[in-house]
Amino acid sequence: xxxxxxxxxxxxxxxxRKTLEAMIMGGMxxxxxxxxxxxxxxCREKINSIRNICKSNNKxxxxxxxxxxxxxxxxxxxxxxxxxxxEEIIFSSFEMHDDKRSVIEVNYDxxxxxxxxxxxxxxxxxxxxxxxxxxxxDGSVIARAQSNGSxxxxxxxxxxxxxxxxxxxxxxxxxxxxxxxxxxxxxxALSFVRTADDVNKVRGFIKEKGGSIQIIPKIETRQAxxxxxxxxxxxxxxxxxxxxxxxxxxxxxxxxxxxEIVIQCRDRGVPVIVATHMLESMIEHPMxxxxxxxDVAHAVMTGADATMLSGETAAGNFPLKAIExxxxxxxxxxxxxxRFPRNYEMPVHNEREARxxxxxxxxxxxxxxxxxxxxxxxxxxKEVSKFHPKKPIIAFTDSSSIQRxxxxxxxxxxxxxxxxxxxxxxxxxxxxxIKYELVKEGDDVVLLSDIEAKDATVSSVQVRRFG
Numbered sequence: 001x002x003x004x005x006x007x008x009x010x011x012x013x014x015x016x017r018k019t020l021e022a023m024i025m026g027g028m029x030x031x032x033x034x035x036x037x038x039x040x041x042x043c044r045e046k047i048n049s050i051r052n053i054c055k056s057n058n059k060x061x062x063x064x065x066x067x068x069x070x071x072x073x074x075x076x077x078x079x080x081x082x083x084x085x086x087e088e089i090i091f092s093s094f095e096m097h098d099d100k101r102s103v104i105e106v107n108y109d110x111x112x113x114x115x116x117x118x119x120x121x122x123x124x125x126x127x128x129x130x131x132x133x134x135x136x137x138d139g140s141v142i143a144r145a146q147s148n149g150s151x152x153x154x155x156x157x158x159x160x161x162x163x164x165x166x167x168x169x170x171x172x173x174x175x176x177x178x179x180x181x182x183x184x185x186x187x188x189a190l191s192f193v194r195t196a197d198d199v200n201k202v203r204g205f206i207k208e209k210g211g212s213i214q215i216i217p218k219i220e221t222r223q224a225x226x227x228x229x230x231x232x233x234x235x236x237x238x239x240x241x242x243x244x245x246x247x248x249x250x251x252x253x254x255x256x257x258x259x260e261i262v263i264q265c266r267d268r269g270v271p272v273i274v275a276t277h278m279l280e281s282m283i284e285h286p287m288x289x290x291x292x293x294x295d296v297a298h299a300v301m302t303g304a305d306a307t308m309l310s311g312e313t314a315a316g317n318f319p320l321k322a323i324e325x326x327x328x329x330x331x332x333x334x335x336x337x338x339r340f341p342r343n344y345e346m347p348v349h350n351e352r353e354a355r356x357x358x359x360x361x362x363x364x365x366x367x368x369x370x371x372x373x374x375x376x377x378x379x380x381x382k383e384v385s386k387f388h389p390k391k392p393i394i395a396f397t398d399s400s401s402i403q404r405x406x407x408x409x410x411x412x413x414x415x416x417x418x419x420x421x422x423x424x425x426x427x428x429x430x431x432x433x434i435k436y437e438l439v440k441e442g443d444d445v446v447l448l449s450d451i452e453a454k455d456a457t458v459s460s461v462q463v464r465r466f467g
Contacts, residue, residue, distance in 0.1 A: 001392045003411040004299075004330040005029040005306035006323060007064065007273060010046055011037065011314025021053045022320050023313070024061050027327045029407045030187065031061055032308065035176045036068040047183055060414065062187060062404040064216070065180040067173040069191025070166035072157040074123075075105035080152040083145045089130060091121065091157075092140040101142070104151055110165050112139040117162035122247045124155050158247040161222055168198040177202060181211030186404045189239055193217035196230040203234070214405055216273065219261060220244035228261060237408060238265050239308070243276035262302045266346055269353070269386040271408045274299040275308035279325060283316035288325050296326060300333040303388060305410040338390045346387055356383035359448040359461050363391050366444050366463050370394050372429055373412075374449040376419070378402045384448060385409040394438060396429045422449060430466060441467030 007030040008014070008023055023031075031050050033043050047063060054061050081102045083089060090096070090103045093111050097103065112135055115121075121130045121143050128149035133142040169177075169190075180188055190202060199217055206213055214236035217224070221244070224231060232238055240261055246254050258274065265272035278296055279288045288296075299307050307330070312322040348354050363371050373381045373395045381395035393412045397403055398419040406414040415436070417428045426447065433439045443466045449459065 001413060002027070002327060002331050003334050003388075003392070004304065005408055005410070006326055006330070007032050007275070007306050007308040008319070008323060009034055009066075009308070009310045009312075009314040010050075011311075013315050013317070014313050014319045015046055015049075017049060017053065019319060020049060021057070023323060024050070024053055024059050025057065026320055026323050028061060028323060029306070030064050032064045032066055032189065033185075034066045034314070035172075036066070040176075040179055043179070044183065047185070060400075060403055060407060062407040063183075063185040064187040064189055065176060065183075065185050066189040066218075067176050067191045068170070069173060069218075070164070070168060070170050071192065072106055072108045072111065072159070072164070072166075074151060074153060074155045074157060075107060077104070077151070077153045080150040082150050083128065083148065085145055085147050087145050088133060088142055089145065089151070090140050090142055094139070096138075096140060103140075106157060108164075108166065112141055114159055114162045114164055115141050118159045120160055122158040122160060123149070123151055125158075125243050125247055156244075158244065160248050163223060168192055168194050169202060174205065177205060178209060180213055181206055181209040184211070184401075185213060186401070187216050187237070187408065188213045189216045189218055191218050191241075192221060192224075192244075193219070193231060194221055194223035195227050196234045199231060199234045212401075214408075218275075220248065222248050225249070225257065228264065232264055232268050232270050235270060236405075237271040237273065237305075239273040239275050241275050246276075258299075259302050262299075262304055266303050266386060266388075269382055271305040271382075271385075271410070272303075273306045273308055273408075274304045276310060278307055279309060279312050279322050282312045282318055282322045282325065286318050286321050288329075293325075293329055296329040297333040300330050301337065303410070305385070306408055352380070353383050353386065355459070355461060356380070356448070357387050359384055359446050360387040360389040362461060362463065363389055363446040366446065368446045368463060369443040370433070370438060371446045371448065372396065372426075372433075374419070374425060374429070374447075376402070378406050380448060381406055381412050381414070382409055385412050392438075394429075394433065396425070396432070425449075426464070433466075439466045443467075 008028045009032045088101050090101045093106050093109045129146045130143035133144050135141050216237040216239050217235050218239045218241040220241040262272050279292050281289050313319040371393045375381045375397050384393050395406050395412050395414040396417050403414040403416050406412045415432050419425050445464050447462050
């Protein structure tokens with residue numbers, strides 16, 4: 001049972017029913033719908049399709065809406081502008097003409113005001129890098145290309161290190177968040193977050209709309225890195241969006257920063273996703289590069305809860321092979337790690353976490369096959385997940401929405417059962433485990449419960465033998 005989860009982006013390569021069904025059956029835990037592309041109605045159709053497939057196959061897949069966020073892009077260009085090394089290009093927020101240089105319009109009026117905070121302009125995550133030469137009095141910017149390349153319509157522009165004077169949440173984002181609440185999706189991936197206040201404002205908006213979506217800020221700016229501790233504190237999960245983050249910071253800083261964020265999230269018991277370029281070559285090829293295999297394995301070894309496929313499943317030629325490859329890498333790496341003692345201990349911050357750690361320790365000393373967790377809110381299961389037990393966590397809840405949110409967390413395999421009195425609930429849990437062939441006669445199982453029984457909460461950690 002794979003512990004690290006897989007998030008797949010849905011797009012033209014994967015939005016037909018046959019492919020979606022194969023992805024769901026093949027191991028997709030969370031379906032990501034990117035609002036940077038497509039229409040609201042198209043997004044709604046994908047949501048309904050995924051839910052219908054899950055219902056038909058008795059599968060649980062969570063849904064994530066990813067906001068577009070405030071970003072700088074090139075304007076509409078009739079034909080891509082080919083650029084030679086050393087050639088000077090003008091970037092302007094208004095229409096203009098220059099006899100000597102090509103002019104690229106940008107969609108940001110204050111582009112000239114933010115340019116002084118950096119020395120480069122990066123197009124599409126580094127496909128073309130230009131050095132800033134001069135800022136003209138009219139607000140246009142002259143930049144010189146470091147290499148040959150081309151600039152097309154609606155290309156993403158990064159000013160590395162600059163504090164862009166754009167709102168973290170745009171008008172379109174607010175509309176998309178309201179749509180996500182209406183559709184009762186499980187996760188909201190919030191683009192270009194800079195501070196904890198950005199997260200708090202969105203959470204307040206969701207509550208006003210009557211929603212309970214879990215918020216996953218995307219860490220992709222220098223400002224977010226500087227405020228990472230406060231952002232983790234107010235978030236339901238963190239996504240390390242390495243594409244934009246790797247252009248806003250020197251790329252050599254990215255690997256240790258990724259590890260540091262993963263460890264901080266694990267310390268707080270907050271799920272963390274490693275995203276972008278994980279199996280990028282599989283957009284065009286049926287097998288990953290060896291560097292990509294190592295990259296996915298590294299994310300697993302450092303303790304990420306999930307890894308994400310973007311273009312690989314959204315627009316690639318081999319979406320199913322990409323899921324298979326990621327799953328194989330995760331499984332093999334987890335099996336390798338399970339043969340060795342844990343290399344570092346997670347700190348325990350309170351009595352609840354102490355009980356969760358005790359359940360994990362007991363599962364190892366008793367050589368239990370599974371850890372059963374009973375939870376109404378998902379909190380108890382997440383506390384166990386923090387300590388990355390070697391055995392699967394089977395989480396039982398009476399809420400299908402909680403079941404879906406637990407799909408993000410390392411090692412948790414969630415099931416819905418009715419909650420009654422404690423012993424009847426345990427009996428129902430074993431029936432479910434038998435149904436799905438999770439246990440066999442003679443297996444020892446650690447039980448961790450924290451459920452309401454009449455007028456009291458029953459808390460316990462115990463070992464039960466099945467059969």
